[in-house]
Amino acid sequence: NGQHPNVLLFGCSDSRVAAEIIFDQGLGDMFIVRTAGQVIDSAVLGSIEYAVAVLGVPLIAILGHDSCGAVGATVAALDTGEVPSGYIRDLVVRVMPSILGGRKDGLSRIDEFEARHVEETGTKLLQRSQVVADA
Template identity: 55%
Template sequence: MTDTSTLTTAEAFKMLLAGNQRFVSGAPEHPNQDAARRAETAPVQHPFAVLFGCSDSRLAAEIIFDRGIGDLFVVRTAGHVTGPEVLGSIEYGASVLDCPLVVVLGHDSCGAVAATRAAVEDGVAATGYVRDVIERVTPSVLAARAAGLTQDGDVIAEHVRHTVDLLLDRSRVLAEKVEAGRTAVVGLSYRLTDGSAQLVTARGLDVPVSSAP
């Protein structure tokens, strides 16, 4: 088993993007998906990234980043909205498992964001606990609206940035690890049509951010 516990934040990010590029180009390697890997990881796990993404069925983390068993510590909610259990799960990955990278993964045509935009702009109310999801996405949609952002990709990017800021705002554990250079938090936006993950924001990692939505 490759020792990922010594990876730097930059190395972990590079490894993640390399897997996505293989997926985009149609040449996945399907690493760490065999019986040997299953046996190696049974006693202990050393994932190199916490992946906090939307629950959308088209965002299967290990597939779109071409990774396998024990590589990613995955937390998913509709619209990647946060709550105490989400923050606790992410802190567990970052502190207990010592992952050098935390990723917030949004995507275009996000149903949670679309429903929130409808609620804000047209007064379309949701029922049940879906309303709670919409309430948690609302600050992002309002911020995008205040900035004059109307395109889907721009609103999604704003929601990803807002989520990254929220994680670091609410989690002292995560903020301290980023400050110490032991963990980076990045926000990515996934394109459903071509399978690519575009960087929209990074904290604790010196990388260029794409201006494309």
Template identity: 70%
Template sequence: MLLRAPDYGQGGWFPRPGPSRCVGISRRVHNIEMPNSSPKSAWKSLREGNERFVGGESIHPSQGIADRAKLVNEQHPTAVLFGCGDSRVAAEIIFDQGLGDMFVVRTAGHVLDDSVLGSIEYAVHVLNVPLIVVLGHDGCGAVKATLDALDKGAVPDGFIRSVIERVAPSILMGRNEGLKTVDELEGRHVVETGSLIMQRSRIIADKVAKGECAIAGVTYTLSDGHMRLQGVVGEIGE
């Protein structure tokens, strides 16, 4: 049984940090004027939140009755979190954020499709969110399953197969670069996911080129809760 790679085009490591291409677009959706932060301040908030979580000092912000009422008619998230759907990697918890702080999109193996890209574009283009975080984690089941499919021919049935097909290009690239372990390859997959977002979305590429948005690729360690920055496109102050 052969795996069919999705037609993404050719990907690669996304720079950390460095210039990105600017692609002109016509705006078909009116942007809402939001008091969002910059990519640097958004990243600082997430980094500090993860440090609190790791140290057992989470403050659980913006989770009270008044906070719910304040968010009824509008939202002002400062980051898009596109991550793996693993139940152990709950975005608002590991970054110690609250209601309305993060626009969260999750799929198994953080694989991209049109609906995912549309969701991320909505956050960036309409809500003016200045930071996209691609979040993977150690021991990723999607990466393990992809390795089994590539090495043993163990291709899952149903729509799980689509997940494997979308992870496989990252794994093959990583192996060509000498990476071997599941966690090394997951780091590569996080970086490649960021590259694909830039390649496939003119809206996001344009925002990044203007300095209005950045993409950070991050892996999370299940045992101790630490996040590790794997790659950046744009400027987040790291």
């Protein structure tokens, strides 16, 4: 029968964050894209562009949360100089600009960095996807 979601939610893959419950939505109401720390890569961009261009989703919401492990790991890496190895390193490196920019602007609390990362994610999404920018 096809899907007709009314919102695209891009958020962290944290298992404690259940989008349908938070927003009181049923199955099929939301097109959800999740990665640890809501980091953007080509698969994320393709998924989001599919929702916008093919499914006609009219609204994109970016959802961060408190106690985000990706943000916490990035702050720890910057504080200690020890960046995780493997693919976790890629997540940390992608979150770093948000934390470094926040520190430059005087932010110091983890909740401030989490909020800043959501803002930066929205900006990056608009910069990297012409489909989203034009929608």
